[in-house]
Amino acid sequence: MKVEELYQEIILDHYRAKHHSGLRGPYEAEVHHVNPSCGDEVTLRVHLDGDTVADVSYEGVGCSISQASTSVMSDLVIGHPVEHGLDLHREFLQLMQSKGEIEPDEDRLEDGIAFAGVAKFPARVKCALLGWSAFKDAVIQAGGVPR
Amino acid sequence: MSSDVESAQQLPEYPETVSKGQVEPLADEPIPFDVEIIRGDFPILERTTPAGGPLVYLDSANTSQKPRVVVEAMEDHYLNHNANVARAMHLLGAEATEAFEGARARVATFVGAAQSEEVIFTKNASEALNLCAHTLGAALKPGDEIVISVMEHHSNIVPWQLLAQRSGATLRWFDVTEDGRLDLDAAAAEGLINERTKIVSLTYVSNVLGTVNPITQIAAAAHAVGAVVVVDASQAVPQLAVDVRTLGADLVAFTGHKMVGPTGIGVLWGRYDLLAELPPFLGGGEMIEVVKMTGSTYAPPPHRFEAGTPPIAQAVGLGAAVQYLSEIGMDAIAAHEAEITAYALKGLATVDGLRVIGPNEPVDRGGAISFTLPEIHPHDISQLLDSRGVAVRGGHHCARPLHERFGIQSSTRASFYLYTTRAEVDALIDGLEYTVRFFGGAR
Numbered sequence: 001m002k003v004e005e006l007y008q009e010i011i012l013d014h015y016r017a018k019h020h021s022g023l024r025g026p027y028e029a030e031v032h033h034v035n036p037s038c039g040d041e042v043t044l045r046v047h048l049d050g051d052t053v054a055d056v057s058y059e060g061v062g063c064s065i066s067q068a069s070t071s072v073m074s075d076l077v078i079g080h081p082v083e084h085g086l087d088l089h090r091e092f093l094q095l096m097q098s099k100g101e102i103e104p105d106e107d108r109l110e111d112g113i114a115f116a117g118v119a120k121f122p123a124r125v126k127c128a129l130l131g132w133s134a135f136k137d138a139v140i141q142a143g144g145v146p147r
Numbered sequence: 148m149s150s151d152v153e154s155a156q157q158l159p160e161y162p163e164t165v166s167k168g169q170v171e172p173l174a175d176e177p178i179p180f181d182v183e184i185i186r187g188d189f190p191i192l193e194r195t196t197p198a199g200g201p202l203v204y205l206d207s208a209n210t211s212q213k214p215r216v217v218v219e220a221m222e223d224h225y226l227n228h229n230a231n232v233a234r235a236m237h238l239l240g241a242e243a244t245e246a247f248e249g250a251r252a253r254v255a256t257f258v259g260a261a262q263s264e265e266v267i268f269t270k271n272a273s274e275a276l277n278l279c280a281h282t283l284g285a286a287l288k289p290g291d292e293i294v295i296s297v298m299e300h301h302s303n304i305v306p307w308q309l310l311a312q313r314s315g316a317t318l319r320w321f322d323v324t325e326d327g328r329l330d331l332d333a334a335a336a337e338g339l340i341n342e343r344t345k346i347v348s349l350t351y352v353s354n355v356l357g358t359v360n361p362i363t364q365i366a367a368a369a370h371a372v373g374a375v376v377v378v379d380a381s382q383a384v385p386q387l388a389v390d391v392r393t394l395g396a397d398l399v400a401f402t403g404h405k406m407v408g409p410t411g412i413g414v415l416w417g418r419y420d421l422l423a424e425l426p427p428f429l430g431g432g433e434m435i436e437v438v439k440m441t442g443s444t445y446a447p448p449p450h451r452f453e454a455g456t457p458p459i460a461q462a463v464g465l466g467a468a469v470q471y472l473s474e475i476g477m478d479a480i481a482a483h484e485a486e487i488t489a490y491a492l493k494g495l496a497t498v499d500g501l502r503v504i505g506p507n508e509p510v511d512r513g514g515a516i517s518f519t520l521p522e523i524h525p526h527d528i529s530q531l532l533d534s535r536g537v538a539v540r541g542g543h544h545c546a547r548p549l550h551e552r553f554g555i556q557s558s559t560r561a562s563f564y565l566y567t568t569r570a571e572v573d574a575l576i577d578g579l580e581y582t583v584r585f586f587g588g589a590r
């Protein structure tokens with residue numbers, strides 16, 4: 001496993017210049033997620049406008065993978081229906097659990113396909129999922145998911 | 148508790164061959180220290196990475212590698228002497244009991260215990276510290292104080308937090324100075340150790356900073372106010388010649404897997420008269436004297452604190468480990484550790500932007516060095532190093548409060564042991580320079 005497979009240029013770019021970062025209002029829910037094994041943390045807010053994710057804002061400390069993944073996630077979900085964001089969460093989760101055996105769908109996951117290599121580094125899968133899990137949790141807390 | 152004290156007078160029955168309370172030297176003349184010969188004892192160090200390069204293991208503070216003699220001692224035990232201990236009245240039972248109690252005697256000798264009954268086997272250091280918190284804690288009440296430090300491993304924080312919650316006692320702690328030493332002046336100024344202090348529990352050597360703490364001095368202050376002194380020696384016993392008779396502590400915890408022994412076994416050494424006063428920790432087989440439905444009496448130390456079938460093969464492995472360390476000589480191991488740490492500190496100082504968390508000078512310092520690189524997360528550092536076969540640890544190393552104290556979330560730690568070479572330190576420095584280029588280049 002070459003380490004370059006893990007650290008795709010796209011990932012490093014997002015890490016160096018995170019999209020949508022910083023905490024903003026208005027928001028309906030704020031969550032704090034931690035990866036206890038490594039200490040990566042993210043605080044994330046969602047603002048819903050009806051069925052649409054109007055904004056995702058966040059602040060975190062963590063490795064390049066967790067930071068870049070959160071940045072990519074925010075690009076993918078902001079301005080789209082909540083349902084779409086949760087579908088993407090499911091797809092991304094599947095990709096991460098695939099041990100590198102799923103070909104990601106670039107039309108849907110866009111920059112997110114850069115994380116396909118992470119699936120081959122089991123210790124780093126949790127890093128890539130941190131922001132996504134926080135997003136899903138925040139959407140549920142904001143009442144965006146019919147229970 | 149009077150029945151405990153009474154029962155402490157009687158000793159349990161051992162096979163005749165087990166020496167009780169005798170301190171015999173584990174090794175005669177130490178052999179000259181030669182790191183290449185030592186490496187030959189550790190087959191894993193010959194491994195290569197999938198890329199075909201050598202494996203550079205710089206994570207011994209996390210767990211040490213095992214010499215062949217330790218693994219073989221355990222294998223021989225399982226294949227030729229296996230039975231339960233103390234309760235099997237047959238040949239194998241006697242052999243297993245002798246091996247188990249023999250290992251206890253070896254460990255006792257290794258740390259200078261007055262008698263082998265002062266050595267309690269637990270499952271690891273964490274359990275040993277929990278044992279301390281539970282048994283010492285039985286007598287605590289609101290208003291009493293427990294003192295720890297901000298540089299402790301979570302294993303020496305959480306059990307005391309739980310005890311404080313249970314008992315209503317107050318948990319207080321030593322701060323550290325900017326260069327990672329216990330802040331003794333601040334502690335004196337705020338009267339940290341005072342007549343309300345009942346327990347002082349400190350690490351001997353920090354697993355993050357490498358700092359060696361002045362245990363004997365602090366223990367004297369603690370004893371002057373009648374407090375019991377617990378020492379977490381998980382990082383000390385592997386690297387330093389620890390002598391419990393002169394250390395000043397009342398209870399000392401350490402863990403087998405960091406001292407070339409197996410996982411699954413830890414040790415609590417305690418002064419016998421203190422142990423004899425303490426109530427049991429876990430209840431079960433082996434720790435009792437007489438069990439009646441209306442109540443039970445308990446075995447004297449050490450068995451009072453060893454409920455259930457103990458880690459027998461692991462004790463045998465640990466016995467072989469302390470024998471191995473003694474043959475090489477703890478003074479020689481400590482000297483090597485100091486030499487390699489000084490070499491690494493020099494090398495790390497040449498890496499652009501690198502900041503060592505903890506003492507920068509190789510004085511009163513063990514062989515764990517934690518550091519940060521600007522803008523590069525420890526996970527990314529350890530991943531890049533791993534891609535070059537260099538194994539270090541990235542994260543908070545089970546010492547989150549200490550990282551918070553230094554205003555950081557995590558760090559990267561390289562740690563050394565008797566088998567670490569200068570060439571391995573060079574590989575670390577090269578790997579760090581590569582990491583800085585990899586992440587910093589395009590910036």
Ligand SMILES: Cc1ncc(COP(=O)(O)O)c(C=O)c1O
Nearest residue numbers: 271272273300302354381382402
């Ligand atoms: C200083 C210190 N205390 C306690 C422990 C806990 O040891 P164990 O995990 O074997 O219980 C460790 C190691 O992880 C340590 O470094």
